[in-house]
Structure formats: C-alpha cells, structure tokens
Amino acid sequence: MRIVLLALLLSPCAAYAQGGPPFLTNDPGTPGDGHWEINVAAAQTLAHGIDSYQVPQFDFNYGVGERVQLTYEVPYVIDSMPGQPRHGGWSNAYPGLKWRFLDQGEDGWQAATFPQLETGAAVPAQQRGIASAGPRFLLPFEAARKIGPVDLDVEAGYYFPKQGLRERFVGLVAGHSFGERLELDAELYDDRAIGGAPRYTLLDLGGRYRLTRGLNALFMAGRSVTGAAGGGPTFIGYFGVQILLKDHGRSLAAE
Numbered sequence: 001m002r003i004v005l006l007a008l009l010l011s012p013c014a015a016y017a018q019g020g021p022p023f024l025t026n027d028p029g030t031p032g033d034g035h036w037e038i039n040v041a042a043a044q045t046l047a048h049g050i051d052s053y054q055v056p057q058f059d060f061n062y063g064v065g066e067r068v069q070l071t072y073e074v075p076y077v078i079d080s081m082p083g084q085p086r087h088g089g090w091s092n093a094y095p096g097l098k099w100r101f102l103d104q105g106e107d108g109w110q111a112a113t114f115p116q117l118e119t120g121a122a123v124p125a126q127q128r129g130i131a132s133a134g135p136r137f138l139l140p141f142e143a144a145r146k147i148g149p150v151d152l153d154v155e156a157g158y159y160f161p162k163q164g165l166r167e168r169f170v171g172l173v174a175g176h177s178f179g180e181r182l183e184l185d186a187e188l189y190d191d192r193a194i195g196g197a198p199r200y201t202l203l204d205l206g207g208r209y210r211l212t213r214g215l216n217a218l219f220m221a222g223r224s225v226t227g228a229a230g231g232g233p234t235f236i237g238y239f240g241v242q243i244l245l246k247d248h249g250r251s252l253a254a255e
Helices: 002-007 123-127
Strands: 036-047 050-064 068-080 087-090 094-103 110-113 116-118 136-147 150-161 167-178 182-193 199-212 215-226 233-246
Touching: 087 123, 199 233
Parallel strands: none
Antiparallel strands: 036 050, 036 233, 050 068, 068 087, 068 094, 094 110, 094 116, 110 136, 116 136, 136 150, 150 167, 167 182, 182 199, 199 215, 215 233
C-alpha cells in the first residue's frame, strides 16, 4: 500500500496539452528537438496512517526530433507513520521513452505511447518502505484535443510487474488558458490494483503560471473522492518549478 501511494506522484512528461506535471495524467507532448524540460518539485501524499513526501522530485525530459522524448524521473522520499521514526532515501526511478505517433496540429488530435520502466531499488530502501523491489513495466497511451475553449487530455495504462501489484489507471485533465501566463485545470484520476486494495478515485485542481521566459510555476492539490476509507489518499499535492531549455540546454526557451 505504501509503495502505491508513493507511485501516485511519479508522472514524468512534457508540456504540449494540459496533462503532465503537476498532474498525474500525462499528455502526448514532447519538448521539441534538442530541447529540455526539467521539473523540480515537492510532492506530498497524505493517507490514513502514513504521510509521504517527495522532496525533491526530479523529472528530466529531452526531445529527440519533434515527436520523441527521453525521460528520467527519480524522487527522494521521506515517509512518516505514527509512533515510528521517519525514513528517507532515493526511491524507484522511472526511465522512459515517449513517441507521439499521431499529430494533426493544434486543432486536431494528438496521440502518443509512453512506455516506462519502474526500476528496482536498493535493499535498505525496500526495508524502510520507501521503494519497491521492482521492476515493473508501464505501458500507457495518451490522447489530447482542443474542443472550443477547453483543452482535454486523457491517459490509460497498465503496469506489468515482475513482482508486486498489477495495476491499471485512467486519467482525464480538462483546462483553459487565461491570457499568456495562467493555465488552470481539473483532473479526475482512477487507480485500481487488480486482485486487491487499493482502489480509489482522485480529484484535484491545479495549473501552471509563467514566471519568466523558460520558467513556470507548477501547482496542484486534491484528494480521494472514493476509496479514502480503504486507505486512499486524504490529500495529494505538487508544488514545483518547470525549466524549459532549448539548443541542447544552452539557453532558456519560450513555451
């Protein structure tokens, strides 16, 4: 149960539609050829009997061509349980490759697949409950389209574990940009472990705010709307900074 809660906020991606950091649902976007997207955040998952913090959470994304993205994400996890000392350490990493196989332009459909590998972790981290033995293979698909003033993004995927929980998830993000700086979104995210707990649905609100050229503030907060009594999160949050770089990282990029 603890590992599933930690994995909730491990969602690497890049900005193209409304999904991606700070949200759990990914989108079909890629950074662009030779461009970097780097997300550095503090993420929280609070549940009955355990509080977990990813401080920091690193998410590195690099564009190879206009439709391919290389990703590597890893968090430093601190967890707290009543009556027990806090534990901290590096958790499972998520390397991956995203391919946007359908691109009909800004007014059409975008679709991608984003296979990732949840790596194994060191034995001490497993013993402290901040990482799982791994590995698990994740195969999701993302699609996005703009409908009138609303940007929609949907993702569905499945974990294929060597050991541990089998899991499937579905996410939906809908949002709108207010001027050139502010974007606000709502997300509905459903997570189901197959053959047992946890089973819950999350609702959250968040967005992005452009601070300067190539630098965005990311924020999100939400909670379980079903499944909280069975161990689902009572609160999830993500607060961070997104750095956009072009020319292989030599200068800041515009969105």
